[in-house]
Amino acid sequence: MLPVLRGPVEADVAIVGAGFTGLSTALHLAEAAPGLTTIVLEAEEPGFGASGRNNGQVIPTLTRPDPDDLVARLGPERGERFVALVRDSAAFTFALIRRLGIDCEAVQAGWIQPAHSPERFERVSRKRFEQWSRRGAEVELLEPRRLAERLGSEAWCGGWAARTGGHLNPLAFARGLARAAVARGVRLFARSPVTGLERRGTSWRLATPSGSVEARRVLLATAAYSGPPTGALARTFVPFRPWMLASEPLGENVRRSVVPGGEAVSDTRADLRFLRWTVEGRLVSGGALALPLHERARLGRRVGELLARAFPPLAGLRFAFAWTAEIALTPDRHPHLLALGPELYAWIGCNGRGVALATALGPHLAALLTGGDERALPLPLERPKPIPLAGLAAVLVRLALPYYRWLDSRP
Ligand SMILES: Cc1cc2nc3c(=O)[nH]c(=O)nc-3n(C[C@H](O)[C@H](O)[C@H](O)COP(=O)(O)OP(=O)(O)OC[C@H]3O[C@@H](n4cnc5c(N)ncnc54)[C@H](O)[C@@H]3O)c2cc1C
Structure with missing residues (x-):
């Protein structure tokens, strides 16, 4: 202690x-x-x-500013240095965990950002893929069919992925x-x-x-x-409190059909949809929107329904745990x-x-x-x-x- x-x-x-x-x-x-x-x-x-x-997602990008925005704001020299830090941040985190031998269920399976509309795929995914590729990041553009295979869902319209990302038990x-x-x-x-x-x-x-x-x-x-x-x-x-939700461990069949590669996933919505598996097979998701305590059950139902709509094998999904904390916006x-x-x-x-x-x-x-x-x-x-x-x-x-x-x- x-x-x-x-x-x-x-x-x-x-x-x-x-x-x-x-x-x-x-x-x-x-x-x-x-x-x-x-x-x-x-x-x-x-x-x-x-x-x-x-949520334990290890993501080598910022939420909104893209590399070109950072360079425009910080200037070419410092901007590119900061972009490189963000680009390498996930690899740095996993390397640190390995070096220190920290047992935290770290899985470097990649991070995927699916686009929630064809326009966002054209406007957001392609731009991010292009800007990060230009800076030597290990990224892929996922055309709609390829993304659907990777996620096990046709609910999104293409996306991009950062191979160095992943997830851990925070x-x-x-x-x-x-x-x-x-x-x-x-x-x-x-x-x-x-x-x-x-x-x-x-x-x-x-x-x-x-x-x-x-x-x-x-x-x-x-x-x-x-x-x-x-x-x-x-x-x-501005402090902001999203809710996190975790299911009981789910069966092997479900795990094999929902994001079978085990990547961390968070999409392009402002009302964010996100999920990842834990090593013991719990699905960890949540709602990025603040809710009062008594509405937790409503959030669980809503997130469960949204996920089941995107991934039919998750029909009837219930969450066993809910928690929250503060983000600085x-x-x-x-x-x-x-x-x-x-x-x-x-x-x-x-x-x-x-x-x-x-x-x-x-x-x-x-x-x-x-x-x-x-x-x-x-x-x-x-x-x-x-x-x-x-x-x-x-x-x-x-x-x-x-x-x-x-x-x-x-x-
Ligand atoms: C619900 C949620 C989900 C998120 N999901 C992700 C995700 O999946 N991926 C991702 O990259 N990021 C995510 N984030 C963001 C990420 O968790 C934070 O950016 C990161 O943890 C911030 O770390 P920190 O050390 O700066 O702050 P914190 O971890 O918030 O630490 C601040 C610490 O300061 C202590 N403290 C405050 N005041 C005092 C005081 N007066 N005296 C002593 N101690 C004090 C607090 O007790 C606290 O422990 C999420 C955040 C939240 C809240």
Whole structure:
């Protein structure tokens, strides 16, 4: 069991949050600079946030911006560097799991994005395939017939796939990263929420209910769970809570006919359809739209019906488990690396694609925390831009289902 922070301690680096961002950064910091003291403070347990409760799809793309958008925004040199990081993020994640020997049901069977209309296939799938191929990514264009064979369904209209993608058990991955970080000398404290953060001379003081850390450099790896102690960071995103659902293990016949290659699948809809198998044969899916707690059963029925319509062998599908967690959406759907104060950093804006991205950002955030050159970073360091009426935006995003469906019905 991990300890709670008690009493005052000093560190070179303090990381707040033990999700993939905090843990991958701490691990790479311990490996690159073993002489530095790194402390991770987690409010609950490692993986408590989105990292332990996501769908486990390892996806080497962002949700909305494509490679050309990233280059247009970041410039040719840094843009291509960031594109390469995203392109290699899934391969990086699986290689890290193999290197550390983490037992997390990792399956690198690929990731498929089916298009939900012929227009999206022409406009989205072809564009993404073309832009990623141009950058040397291992991608395939799946014409409608080929996609139908790969999925075992004719419900979509072609798509594209990234061969380096796949899926894993996210909580097992987070716990494995935590163990590896601790084994390399990182001091990880659980049940130690940071309640205060203040500048003291040339360092930062982080207060928890029963202790404090004095550190020169700080990373806020709190993502969508960033609360008041994180200052302006908490107002730079809109939190969003999709539901995840898992079935009981299904029979071998069903498994052989629904996505028989075992890829992770998430389509082009805004009201996203997604699924993957676990190694023991559970189907993990969900609804990307926020619902109040009492509507969980309705969501399960709806997702079950939608999946059964696409995959007849899933008729009567019922879900045995449901859970949820918070995603950080940014207004422009881009990830942002933030300088919140002297040697106080964060990144925000996974926009639902953070398993591979947060893990792959780890070494770069570690370099920043050892005083590395900012120009070498894959993203520019920005000042935080609080969203006006962030609270209202969070309410509106919960009511967005009809708007998303309207978007999905358009070519
Ligand atoms: C339901 C869901 C499904 C998703 N599915 C996918 C998917 O299939 N594929 C994909 O690529 N991405 C997916 N994502 C996104 C992905 O999970 C996240 O991008 C990623 O896990 C973010 O990791 P993180 O470490 O930055 O943040 P988190 O994992 O959210 O970690 C933040 C941590 O900070 C801690 N914390 C907050 N405040 C404090 C404090 N004051 N003191 C101490 N600790 C604090 C929290 O307890 C938490 O553990 C999904 C997200 C959700 C919510």
